[in-house]
Amino acid sequence: MASYHGNTRSGAPEIEQIITVIFAGCLHIILESRCPYVSFPKHSSEQILSFPFPSPSSSPSPPSSCSSSSIGLRDKWFKLAHRDCPAALENIGFSHQSNLEPMIVDVILVKRSGNWDLVNYSPKRGYARNLSGKEWYRCSSENDEFGCEIESEKIIERWVVQYESKQSGDNGGGVMGSNRATCKSSHELYKKSILLLRSLYATVRLLPAYKVFRDLISSAQIRAYNLGHRVSSFVEPFTGREEADMQSFVFPPLDTSCGRLCLSVVYFSSELDIISEPSTPISPQVIHEYVGSPMVEPLKRFTAVPVSQCSPSSSPFGRRHSWSYDLYRVSPSSVNPSPSPTYSESCASMPKQLSHRFPPASLRHHIPNETPPAHMKDPNFHEYWPSPTFSPSSSPSPSPPAYNPASHILKALFRSESAPFGLSVSRLSPLASMPKNQLLPPSPSMGTCGHRVAKTDGYAGLYPTGSMVDKLFASAKEEAGKLSGVKQSSNSSSMKSFSRSPSRFSFQDNFDDSEFSGLLIPDDDDLPESSTRPDAAALFHLLEKAPPLRPDISITTNLVQDSKPVIEEISPESLLGESASLNFSSSEIESSKTTADAFTELVEYKKMKELLLKQCKGTQA
Amino acid sequence: MNCEVCQLNELEVEHFEIREVLRCILHTILFHRALGLVRPKDVDLELFEITYVQCGDVEVERKIDEKIDQFIDRVEKHPKKKNQICLSFYEVKNKQATWFTNKVEHLYWEQWYINLNVMQHPKTPSGKSHHSKLVVDPGVEAGGARRAALEASLRDVLFQIIKFVNEKKDHVPSIPNLEGFLFPYEITISRFCIQDGYVQEDAPDTSSIDAQLIIIALKFTLLLSPCREVKYVALCLKVNMIKPTVCKLELYSIVETEG
Numbered sequence: 001m002a003s004y005h006g007n008t009r010s011g012a013p014e015i016e017q018i019i020t021v022i023f024a025g026c027l028h029i030i031l032e033s034r035c036p037y038v039s040f041p042k043h044s045s046e047q048i049l050s051f052p053f054p055s056p057s058s059s060p061s062p063p064s065s066c067s068s069s070s071i072g073l074r075d076k077w078f079k080l081a082h083r084d085c086p087a088a089l090e091n092i093g094f095s096h097q098s099n100l101e102p103m104i105v106d107v108i109l110v111k112r113s114g115n116w117d118l119v120n121y122s123p124k125r126g127y128a129r130n131l132s133g134k135e136w137y138r139c140s141s142e143n144d145e146f147g148c149e150i151e152s153e154k155i156i157e158r159w160v161v162q163y164e165s166k167q168s169g170d171n172g173g174g175v176m177g178s179n180r181a182t183c184k185s186s187h188e189l190y191k192k193s194i195l196l197l198r199s200l201y202a203t204v205r206l207l208p209a210y211k212v213f214r215d216l217i218s219s220a221q222i223r224a225y226n227l228g229h230r231v232s233s234f235v236e237p238f239t240g241r242e243e244a245d246m247q248s249f250v251f252p253p254l255d256t257s258c259g260r261l262c263l264s265v266v267y268f269s270s271e272l273d274i275i276s277e278p279s280t281p282i283s284p285q286v287i288h289e290y291v292g293s294p295m296v297e298p299l300k301r302f303t304a305v306p307v308s309q310c311s312p313s314s315s316p317f318g319r320r321h322s323w324s325y326d327l328y329r330v331s332p333s334s335v336n337p338s339p340s341p342t343y344s345e346s347c348a349s350m351p352k353q354l355s356h357r358f359p360p361a362s363l364r365h366h367i368p369n370e371t372p373p374a375h376m377k378d379p380n381f382h383e384y385w386p387s388p389t390f391s392p393s394s395s396p397s398p399s400p401p402a403y404n405p406a407s408h409i410l411k412a413l414f415r416s417e418s419a420p421f422g423l424s425v426s427r428l429s430p431l432a433s434m435p436k437n438q439l440l441p442p443s444p445s446m447g448t449c450g451h452r453v454a455k456t457d458g459y460a461g462l463y464p465t466g467s468m469v470d471k472l473f474a475s476a477k478e479e480a481g482k483l484s485g486v487k488q489s490s491n492s493s494s495m496k497s498f499s500r501s502p503s504r505f506s507f508q509d510n511f512d513d514s515e516f517s518g519l520l521i522p523d524d525d526d527l528p529e530s531s532t533r534p535d536a537a538a539l540f541h542l543l544e545k546a547p548p549l550r551p552d553i554s555i556t557t558n559l560v561q562d563s564k565p566v567i568e569e570i571s572p573e574s575l576l577g578e579s580a581s582l583n584f585s586s587s588e589i590e591s592s593k594t595t596a597d598a599f600t601e602l603v604e605y606k607k608m609k610e611l612l613l614k615q616c617k618g619t620q621a
Numbered sequence: 622m623n624c625e626v627c628q629l630n631e632l633e634v635e636h637f638e639i640r641e642v643l644r645c646i647l648h649t650i651l652f653h654r655a656l657g658l659v660r661p662k663d664v665d666l667e668l669f670e671i672t673y674v675q676c677g678d679v680e681v682e683r684k685i686d687e688k689i690d691q692f693i694d695r696v697e698k699h700p701k702k703k704n705q706i707c708l709s710f711y712e713v714k715n716k717q718a719t720w721f722t723n724k725v726e727h728l729y730w731e732q733w734y735i736n737l738n739v740m741q742h743p744k745t746p747s748g749k750s751h752h753s754k755l756v757v758d759p760g761v762e763a764g765g766a767r768r769a770a771l772e773a774s775l776r777d778v779l780f781q782i783i784k785f786v787n788e789k790k791d792h793v794p795s796i797p798n799l800e801g802f803l804f805p806y807e808i809t810i811s812r813f814c815i816q817d818g819y820v821q822e823d824a825p826d827t828s829s830i831d832a833q834l835i836i837i838a839l840k841f842t843l844l845l846s847p848c849r850e851v852k853y854v855a856l857c858l859k860v861n862m863i864k865p866t867v868c869k870l871e872l873y874s875i876v877e878t879e880g
Binding site for chain 2: 080187190191192194195196198199201202203205206210211214249251252
């Protein structure tokens, strides 16, 4: 670049250099406002800039108000500090070998086909290919940056930058003719080139394509179109029809001592002509009515239960409902894929004491830490744990059940902080508001279970009226056996039974049978609806009289007193209306173990009490 | 050095549109005359789908807003008159004050006239409505076509600026003479004034006596003479004027109306 120290000579090489820089500057300004997705060059921008932009050592230094360190080499040329455009830089790299070759920049509107994958959407950076030596760079390919098929391409703008040398003899094509003063010095040319680029910078923002560009870069929506560009030296001219729909704007040419620089643009005048298809929004939307949502099908969720130990992903119903967690505090560690926490958690938190007595085979799969006891093959198992009754995919094959609908009842009986099944179900809605100390299983159930466990593990002396407990377990056994038959039934009937079974979990029905059986076994159509309330009431009364062994047991006793009226209020509708009854976690297994231990101690205490009473009587005598 | 004058097309605007329209036009002109290093700032108009470019200088923005406020005040005081803003670029010739005058001579080398015809509407209940940027007149909804036409006209004005900037570049001072990033400029709210042909700064609210006489004479002529003679009178007035003034605009408008 020629110095400004009074050098008025034409300086042809300097002028040529300025023309080259003008070409690059025009390309940069155009692509900066037309290229929404740009790639980043492997090499540094400074290296690219150093090629076409010689050092403006003789140019006026920038004002002191702007720190030169933050301004790129390119900016110093035309006093325009704007953002980098790697697309332009890459195109410059392919280069514009000669100023005599026109530089034609086509801005292309790429419309995508309708079948494009939103899930696998990933904007691909970079450009596709270089079609030919004449086409310096091509943005779009058969598949654009999003991997979508291109439906159509439309040139919405065509910028032409052309330098006509005077030596070529073509100087009369200018719009203003030859009346314009020729830039006899590089200084003049430099000043006018700054003005030209200022005008270009403002013009690109006034054309309709700029709005398309802004929509693409600003909107979070993925639209059915994209902007691409093509830089070339030779292009096919527009047809007459295309030209009729387009407008043109020609910048007054820049005359130099060596030639004339012309800049023009042909564009579509209306944005409506550019875009004719609505965009496809992909903004995140909350779907309230999904399959299995309680708002859509509040009843159906109880039927959509898997049967096998399939992974949650394989079963369409394997996903837990998040709405059940808050109520029942489901632990994510639960491994049961069943969507119904009522039954899945019951399997997971099955206490050891009962597991070897009433173990569903599926528990081995759902409690990884549990070692499968030998007696899991107990034929009584199927009697007590009708497993796949609740799964729509239930098969008559003797596959181990994925869950145990009644196991949660037993768990409830042994839990120190969990309400009995019937009680907990009755309080499904107010469970969240119910304090923990009230969520205790009924003492009859607990005592019964303890007695049952004691039968095998030495808990025989838990209840003085062992016959009562035996009666409970016997009824439970009968019901379990009936339910096992349900296992072999068809899906519809099993679903039907399942849907109706919660009604049988009500204490009102359970105590019609016995103190215990109704709590253990889910009801079935074949199960007689016998009341167990009198026996249960007696058992509760017994436990009420017993002194507290542990604080939790005393709370249990209080709960029995408090829960008694509530039990009566249980209705099938309330059970059906609740999302899930019990969710048992591993922590609850421990609490049930603690409860079992408490009953063990209770039994021992009873023995000691009787012994002491005998001794007292003996001493008194 | 010649003083190039550009009369931009007249725009018919609502009161609440004045600020945006003037900002757009003034900043666009200044951006083309800020030949120093600038950091362009793209600004989207709120009332129109137009993006214009600013120099990115806070001082320039403040000065423009100040003048726009003055213009709006004047429009409110004289609602029935056409108003004009003049943006002039000058060179300072004599920086040193002389014995007799401290006035520094400004040699204008370019003037831009922005003509606005502010439509009159009944006053809104709010006080200074021109300070609220987005006060939407209830009638705007009904004037959608008018708004679209104004947007197109504004876009034409911007293209007019671009064309003028590129067509006439020789009168622009050389860059080494540039102090700072922008040539010295001033913004005036012009009134009718024929005195020495220059637009008067802080012109009186009423037109000068000479201008009033000319207007009266022209109107009298219209009553007595056919249209051809009226045009002849206007042409004579133009020839006799040394510099273009605002008065000429009204004369032309009268001629066009009668012609």
